[in-house]
Amino acid sequence: MKVLGLRLPGMSSLILWGLLWEAVGQSGMSFFLPPLSSVIGTLIEIFGTPAFQKALSETARAFLAGVFFAIAIGIPVGILMGKNRLVDELLLPWVNIFLSAPLTALVPVLMVLFGFGMKSIIITTSLFGIWIIILNARAGVMQINRSLIDMALSFGASPWAAFSKIYFWAALPEILGGVRIGVIRAVKGVIIGQLLISIVGFGALFELYSANFLMSHFWAVLIVLFALAFSISELLAYLERRVSYYAAKR
Amino acid sequence: MGTHQTRVGGDPSDIPAAAVSARNISKTYGDVEALKNLTLEFPRGQLTSLLGPSGCGKTTLLKIIAGLLEPSSGEVEVNGIPVTGPGPDRAFVFQDFALLPWASVLRNVAFGLELRGIGRSEREGIAERYIRNVGLAGFEKSFPHELSGGMRQRVGLARALAVDSQVLLMDEPFSAVDEQTRRKFQEDLLGLVAEENKTFLFVTHSIEEAVYVSDQIAILLPRPSRVSEIIRPRGLRDKDVADIRRDPEYLDIVDQIWASLRFYVE
Numbered sequence: 239m240k241v242l243g244l245r246l247p248g249m250s251s252l253i254l255w256g257l258l259w260e261a262v263g264q265s266g267m268s269f270f271l272p273p274l275s276s277v278i279g280t281l282i283e284i285f286g287t288p289a290f291q292k293a294l295s296e297t298a299r300a301f302l303a304g305v306f307f308a309i310a311i312g313i314p315v316g317i318l319m320g321k322n323r324l325v326d327e328l329l330l331p332w333v334n335i336f337l338s339a340p341l342t343a344l345v346p347v348l349m350v351l352f353g354f355g356m357k358s359i360i361i362t363t364s365l366f367g368i369w370i371i372i373l374n375a376r377a378g379v380m381q382i383n384r385s386l387i388d389m390a391l392s393f394g395a396s397p398w399a400a401f402s403k404i405y406f407w408a409a410l411p412e413i414l415g416g417v418r419i420g421v422i423r424a425v426k427g428v429i430i431g432q433l434l435i436s437i438v439g440f441g442a443l444f445e446l447y448s449a450n451f452l453m454s455h456f457w458a459v460l461i462v463l464f465a466l467a468f469s470i471s472e473l474l475a476y477l478e479r480r481v482s483y484y485a486a487k488r
Numbered sequence: 489m490g491t492h493q494t495r496v497g498g499d500p501s502d503i504p505a506a507a508v509s510a511r512n513i514s515k516t517y518g519d520v521e522a523l524k525n526l527t528l529e530f531p532r533g534q535l536t537s538l539l540g541p542s543g544c545g546k547t548t549l550l551k552i553i554a555g556l557l558e559p560s561s562g563e564v565e566v567n568g569i570p571v572t573g574p575g576p577d578r579a580f581v582f583q584d585f586a587l588l589p590w591a592s593v594l595r596n597v598a599f600g601l602e603l604r605g606i607g608r609s610e611r612e613g614i615a616e617r618y619i620r621n622v623g624l625a626g627f628e629k630s631f632p633h634e635l636s637g638g639m640r641q642r643v644g645l646a647r648a649l650a651v652d653s654q655v656l657l658m659d660e661p662f663s664a665v666d667e668q669t670r671r672k673f674q675e676d677l678l679g680l681v682a683e684e685n686k687t688f689l690f691v692t693h694s695i696e697e698a699v700y701v702s703d704q705i706a707i708l709l710p711r712p713s714r715v716s717e718i719i720r721p722r723g724l725r726d727k728d729v730a731d732i733r734r735d736p737e738y739l740d741i742v743d744q745i746w747a748s749l750r751f752y753v754e
Contacts, residue, residue: 383586392579393574393600395603403603407588407590481590483633
């Protein structure tokens with residue numbers, strides 16, 4: 239964007255919003271919104287503390303494991319649904335229900351089934367991310383050019399070769415789009431899981447800070463989370479652009 | 489030129505034995521009859537065109553011969569062996585090229601061999617040879633989206649040639665390329681039929697193209713789909729590629745085919 243003939247770098251608007259936050263915070267309008275500068279100060283202060291490091295590593299482990307299962311199960315299931323009518327008829331209603339269901343309500347059930355530990359948090363994370371990954375992989379496979387499929391068949395491709403050499407790559411732009419949205423949803427999943435199941439990781443920090451009205455601590459953790467989610471999403475968007483050159487011509 | 493150079497059209501004793509035979513093929517989609525009791529022989533080492541108005545089932549027939557579609561009844565034999573599915577004795581050239589957009593020209597041309605489990609260095613050696621043959625030397629590392637339509641179809645052709653099948657099935661291969669490229673392709677195809685000892689099945693909707701490239705033209709008519717006529721041009725193969733289009737026989741056959749097709753064109 240250009241303002242007064244000056245070319246502004248991407249996301250310059252964040253500076254404006256940051257200034258607004260600072261101004262509102264300094265004016266003391268609300269106890270719940272400390273100035274941005276003091277939030278950042280707190281962030282630097284708590285970043286090295288064992289409690290924060292522990293929360294970060296616990297959250298990262300639960301998140302990465304949850305996302306791993308969502309991707310490793312979601313993509314093959316989605317491709318299978320796109321290729322096989324029977325599997326599609328069997329699974330599609332469930333995928334659609336879970337995609338729009340308020341999954342938070344399911345968390346207590348998971349607690350009963352899988353206990354109050356890491357396992358339940360990982361499953362919650364996976365459940366938040368997997369459905370959109372399945373749906374996108376399915377859509378990606380269903381739009382594959384008919385003659386590409388005929389080509390695979392006419393040159394005698396085995397089902398595994400057709401899957402790994404053609405279907406996966408032809409559906410890759412949609413698959414990456416699904417993974418990007420799924421990962422963003424998984425961030426929600428891991429925090430909700432930590433808050434509801436066992437008070438660990440960032441969930442524990444949120445609980446601790448908000449219960450004690452440590453607002454700048456609270457906002458500092460929130461900023462870290464937002465920044466993490468945003469960076470992961472941007473990284474995946476970058477990968478998506480890498481394959482977009484062929485997205486239009488398959 | 490091949491052995492069929494001296495044949496006289498219309499005399500059955502001069503026609504080579506069939507490499508591909510389709511017998512009593514019917515294909516129905518629900519209530520729609522795409523093909524009805526169609527029988528056709530494709531002589532070995534020659535190019536046979538399937539020509540007809542749209543909806544006459546010529547692509548359906550080609551896909552049945554390829555093993556990509558199953559006929560409702562009837563059977564196809566390739567070298568005396570009944571077709572039950574796709575096989576290494578046939579290679580397909582697609583109207584829309586069907587290239588892998590994420591793979592280089594080299595990998596695309598070698599892809600048929602890759603699927604057949606040929607080792608990397610061997611298949612790339614073969615692919616490089618065919619890339620040169622179709623006139624794409626220097627483009628091995630390019631990607632399909634960097635090539636023109638005509639060059640893409642050369643990649644599709646090289647891929648089909650690289651697997652060295654005896655039968656080449658071409659589904660309107662030149663319809664998606666521009667007129668000038670198409671003419672060059674047609675000339676090159678004549679050279680290919682003469683050099684390679686392969687049987688070519690060629691689907692087209694262009695009368696001129698069919699007469700120009702074919703040893704045998706099967707005219708298919710719709711409703712119900714059937715072979716209405718088989719035309720074997722006599723002397724066009726002896727002519728220089730540049731002279732065929734003003735040969736009286738060429739012009740006569742084009743007129744004759746148009747006369748029988750014109751009633752079926754909406």
